[in-house]
Amino acid sequence: MKILYFAWLRDKAGMSEWQVSPPPGIVTVGALIDWLAAQNASQAEVFADRSVVRVAVNQDFAEADTPVGPGDEVAFFPPVTGG
Amino acid sequence: MIRVQREAFDVGREIAALTAGNTRIGGVASFVGLVRDLGGLRSMTLEHYPGMTERQLELIDAEAHRRWPLEASLIVHRYGRLEPGDPIVLTITASAHRQAAFDSCNFLMDWLKTEAPFWKREEGADGERWVTARADDDAARERWRETG
Numbered sequence: 001m002k003i004l005y006f007a008w009l010r011d012k013a014g015m016s017e018w019q020v021s022p023p024p025g026i027v028t029v030g031a032l033i034d035w036l037a038a039q040n041a042s043q044a045e046v047f048a049d050r051s052v053v054r055v056a057v058n059q060d061f062a063e064a065d066t067p068v069g070p071g072d073e074v075a076f077f078p079p080v081t082g083g
Numbered sequence: 084m085i086r087v088q089r090e091a092f093d094v095g096r097e098i099a100a101l102t103a104g105n106t107r108i109g110g111v112a113s114f115v116g117l118v119r120d121l122g123g124l125r126s127m128t129l130e131h132y133p134g135m136t137e138r139q140l141e142l143i144d145a146e147a148h149r150r151w152p153l154e155a156s157l158i159v160h161r162y163g164r165l166e167p168g169d170p171i172v173l174t175i176t177a178s179a180h181r182q183a184a185f186d187s188c189n190f191l192m193d194w195l196k197t198e199a200p201f202w203k204r205e206e207g208a209d210g211e212r213w214v215t216a217r218a219d220d221d222a223a224r225e226r227w228r229e230t231g
Contacts, residue, residue, distance in 0.1 A: 080198070083196040
């Protein structure tokens with residue numbers, strides 16, 4: 001599974017992407033966030049305030065109950081500020 | 084149509100290209116967003132999510148065509164480093180009648196403000212900062228919610 005970070009979430013993560021292999025029980029965005037946040041201190045920082053974290057799975061907006069699995073591209077970013 | 088590019092755009096040329104050969108068009112509306120400086124801004128860098136950006140802009144464009152009888156439309160959004168006064172975004176809508184053009188152009192901007200994965204970082208005399216999202220933008224999108 002490919003994890004991407006954008007804008008200031010990338011700054012907090014200290015990287016723009018990484019490959020992860022969560023355990024088989026991690027099948028939703030919400031569970032994935034719980035698992036990522038427990039991996040290390042910078043990941044805990046990324047997900048410290050989940051109200052400002054937006055998620056996309058395979059480039060579509062997603063919610064906590066959106067399914068995720070091996071091979072998916074999951075991106076985390078703050079609320080968008082384009083236009 | 085949608086485009087994501089680093090380069091500037093020429094509004095007149097884009098309108099001419101979009102409307103060429105289609106005499107059913109009776110009205111064209113356009114909006115250009117510029118880098119605003121209310122004091123101290125040196126530059127702004129727009130980051131985006133390549134792939135998702137195009138996908139979301141396509142969805143927004145298709146939604147405008149679903150809601151209004153449009154003959155043509157265009158969204159151009161820039162990324163990279165921009166300076167105060169530089170154009171960031173362009174939306175153009177063309178229809179037989181003006182109301183559809185005006186309304187859909189407004190709609191495109193309201194939706195892309197909250198749905199297109201772009202993030203602005205401002206560089207000023209006192210350093211850099213990420214621009215935070217505005218509640219106004221969410222409210223502006225909400226007024227297009229379809230009821231019933």
